[in-house]
Amino acid sequence: MEILRIEGLSKIFGSGHLEVRALEDINLSVSEGDLVALLGPSGSGKTTLLLCISLILDPTGGKIVFDGQTIFQKNGWAGVDMRRLRREKIGFIFQSHNLIPFLTARQNVLLPLSLVGLKGEKAESRVRELLEQMEIADRADYLPALLSGGEQQRVAIARALANNAKLILADEPTASLDTARGVKVMGLLKKIAKENQSAVIAVSHDERMIEGFDYVYRLKDGRIVGEKTNSTLN
Ligand SMILES: Nc1ncnc2c1ncn2[C@@H]1O[C@H](COP(=O)(O)OP(=O)(O)OP(=O)(O)O)[C@@H](O)[C@H]1O
Numbered sequence: 001m002e003i004l005r006i007e008g009l010s011k012i013f014g015s016g017h018l019e020v021r022a023l024e025d026i027n028l029s030v031s032e033g034d035l036v037a038l039l040g041p042s043g044s045g046k047t048t049l050l051l052c053i054s055l056i057l058d059p060t061g062g063k064i065v066f067d068g069q070t071i072f073q074k075n076g077w078a079g080v081d082m083r084r085l086r087r088e089k090i091g092f093i094f095q096s097h098n099l100i101p102f103l104t105a106r107q108n109v110l111l112p113l114s115l116v117g118l119k120g121e122k123a124e125s126r127v128r129e130l131l132e133q134m135e136i137a138d139r140a141d142y143l144p145a146l147l148s149g150g151e152q153q154r155v156a157i158a159r160a161l162a163n164n165a166k167l168i169l170a171d172e173p174t175a176s177l178d179t180a181r182g183v184k185v186m187g188l189l190k191k192i193a194k195e196n197q198s199a200v201i202a203v204s205h206d207e208r209m210i211e212g213f214d215y216v217y218r219l220k221d222g223r224i225v226g227e228k229t230n231s232t233l234n
């Protein structure tokens with residue numbers, strides 16, 4: 001089942017001689033459970049694309065259909081409660097500064113659950129389960145500052161997965177990790193996403209991190225210039 005469709009998406013920053021065409025004519029279709037990688041040089045539009053998909057940034061043109069609902073089209077917003085949609089259906093993993101520093105690992109993962117009204121033992125057991133899946137349960141009561149970079153990133157992934165988001169957007173989730181830890185973190189993300197049938201769109205600079213992904217798209221100057229599926233990956 002298709003979870004996300006993007007048609008002719010564009011994003012222009014600024015105007016006149018300061019104009020930057022960050023995205024041009026992006027077309028993309030993502031189905032439930034798909035693992036999609038976005039590769040491309042610095043400045044090619046990867047972060048802009050993730051931010052447009054979650055409507056944190058307003059696209060300039062094109063169309064976005066999410067979970068069967070048109071959430072953006074050329075002539076403006078489609079009157080969708082995007083905050084609610086983000087809370088309930090989209091998980092975001094940022095490159096760094098992910099966690100709320102004064103909340104423990106457990107409380108950070110609990111937060112998105114309380115935002116949708118899940119509380120008490122049900123919420124607590126969901127958090128325990130996620131922290132166990134991410135192999136970080138023994139650090140549940142630590143503040144982020146006392147965790148290693150890889151541990152923090154695993155907590156951030158647990159948080160993004162907490163609400164069984166249908167779509168996980170990950171902007172270089174392993175950038176702050178060494179290769180071995182990065183591969184491990186990506187492995188856990190892939191495994192749980194497949195189990196939940198969540199689609200993942202992950203940005204990476206490092207091809208080793210995206211082994212086993214179903215689709216790989218390459219961005220250059222705001223355009224998709226290459227596309228590969230699993231069978232043609234090497
Ligand atoms: N708020 C903004 N205002 C003006 N230009 C912007 C803004 N945000 C991004 N850009 C420009 O849009 C282009 C795409 O930026 P983007 O951050 O999406 O690149 P990226 O592929 O994520 O790069 P990196 O790998 O370095 O993170 C760049 O030329 C950037 O300078």
Ligand SMILES: [Mg+2]
Nearest residue numbers: 046047048171
């Ligand atoms: Mg970026």
